[in-house]
Amino acid sequence: MDQLQVERLAEHVFGTAPETVERMTFGHSNVVYEATVRGQAYIIRTNADAAVLQATARNLDILADLGLPVPITVTLDLSKRLFPSAYIVLHHIPGRDLRYELPGMTKPQMTAVAEQIVSFQQKAGQLPEGTGYGWVPIGAQGPYRSWYDVVARDIDNHIHHLRYDVAERQLQAIHSRLEARKPYLAQVPPRCFLDDLTIKNVIVRDGRLQGVIDFDWVCYGDPLYMISLTQTGIIADIGWTDALFYVEELCRISGIDGRQREIVDFYSVVHGLQFLGFLRGEHQESSAARVVRYIRQWLEAVELPPINEKR
Numbered sequence: 343m344d345q346l347q348v349e350r351l352a353e354h355v356f357g358t359a360p361e362t363v364e365r366m367t368f369g370h371s372n373v374v375y376e377a378t379v380r381g382q383a384y385i386i387r388t389n390a391d392a393a394v395l396q397a398t399a400r401n402l403d404i405l406a407d408l409g410l411p412v413p414i415t416v417t418l419d420l421s422k423r424l425f426p427s428a429y430i431v432l433h434h435i436p437g438r439d440l441r442y443e444l445p446g447m448t449k450p451q452m453t454a455v456a457e458q459i460v461s462f463q464q465k466a467g468q469l470p471e472g473t474g475y476g477w478v479p480i481g482a483q484g485p486y487r488s489w490y491d492v493v494a495r496d497i498d499n500h501i502h503h504l505r506y507d508v509a510e511r512q513l514q515a516i517h518s519r520l521e522a523r524k525p526y527l528a529q530v531p532p533r534c535f536l537d538d539l540t541i542k543n544v545i546v547r548d549g550r551l552q553g554v555i556d557f558d559w560v561c562y563g564d565p566l567y568m569i570s571l572t573q574t575g576i577i578a579d580i581g582w583t584d585a586l587f588y589v590e591e592l593c594r595i596s597g598i599d600g601r602q603r604e605i606v607d608f609y610s611v612v613h614g615l616q617f618l619g620f621l622r623g624e625h626q627e628s629s630a631a632r633v634v635r636y637i638r639q640w641l642e643a644v645e646l647p648p649i650n651e652k653r
Contacts, residue, residue: 343373343388343427351386351425352377355417368439368542371558373427376434383434384416385555392420392428394558397479399430401557404480405536408465411435411553435555437547441575444541444585451549456591458551459544463535463565463596472532472562479559480534489563490527493612494520500615503622507634512641519608519641526605530564537561540572541579566602569593570609577610577636578617578629607640 343351345363352360356379366374366385371394375386389395399415406412413432420428437443440455447455474484475492486492497520505513520527536554543556561567573589576582593603614637621630 343425343429345375347425348375348377348386348388351388351429352379352384352431354424355431356380383436385413385432385434386429387432388425388427388429390427392422395428395430396420397482398558401480401560402432404469405466405557408468410462410465411551412557413553413555432555435545435553437545437552439542440544440546441541441579443546443549444576444580444588445582447546447549449587452585452588453591453595455544455546455551456588456595459539459554460592460595462539462554463568466534466536466560467565469534472534475532475563477537477559477561484532484562488528489530489532490524492563493523493527493609496612497615500612500619503615503618504634504637507618508638508641512638515641516611519611523605523608527564532562533565534560534562535565535568537568537571539568541575564605564609565596566598566606567609569596569598570606571613573606574610574613574617574633574636578614578621578633581629581632604643607643611637611640 345365349360349363352363358379360377360379361381362376362378364376366376372387372389374388377384377386387395387398395418399418402412402415406414413435416431416433418430419425422428444452469480472478472481472484475486475489476484478484486495497516501513501516536557537560538556539554544554545552569589569592572592573586576585576589593606598606614633617633618630621627621633
């Protein structure tokens with residue numbers, strides 16, 4: 343939906359024309375706007391595919407009941423009867439994505455945010471285990487039979503982005519490490535975790551967490567995947583290595599040991615493959631070069647013995 347359509351949508355919902363409507367620049371699945379109506383800020387998330395937003399309000403209600411600081415839903419319309427896209431209107435949480443705030447945060451502030459994010463993940467992990475793996479609304483059937491299948495799919499879908507950056511032996515090393523990790527990956531339980539609470543969707547102001555957003559779905563599988571995505575995101579989008587302290591705090595507070603830390607780095611290689619596709623598609627070559635450099639480091643690191651025990 344374009345800005346004029348969203349202005350009409352806001353007037354329909356609130357009964358008065360909005361003072362401002364501004365499209366948010368970041369987002370892969372939804373077209374998102376911030377609107378101000380009677381001095382109050384709201385978020386309007388739209389999608390031509392109504393199925394994407396079908397469970398969002400319910401997910402938010404479940405997470406709010408767990409005590410997470412999620413946005414309050416104003417209204418939801420999946421019908422596409424009056425507008426060309428389905429939409430959900432939410433109260434705006436003031437602040438910015440963590441990726442914009444991290445460079446100005448102190449280590450104690452990073453620790454405080456990491457403690458809260460880990461506590462949110464622990465609460466999500468108390469929800470009933472899934473009946474499959476992958477990205478779905480809370481309680482829905484996951485599309486994959488094992489966590490190994492999820493990670494193998496992500497590698498197969500994106501490894502071609504690295505083929506001109508490393509030697510063939512390093513490409514093979516990714517598959518070799520996947521197979522070495524198979525005993526661990528195959529027994530990961532389908533635990534609910536909040537897959538995209540990384541350096542985005544974590545809203546911070548003045549170094550303090552204000553809330554968490556974007557819950558069209560969750561993931562069932564290994565919560566370490568979120569920490570590794572955070573690590574890859576910092577390298578790709580921030581490039582300030584001191585910000586990796588935040589990742590180390592997520593690991594420490596989560597009680598991750600040395601062998602699990604190696605899994606985090608392996609998962610970061612997997613995420614890095616997809617990041618390379620995004621970054622090069624947006625001509626962000628310096629960011630892509632940083633990701634390649636870290637992928638090489640992770641692949642060249644001394645590998646610890648395989649993890650076989652159930653976490």
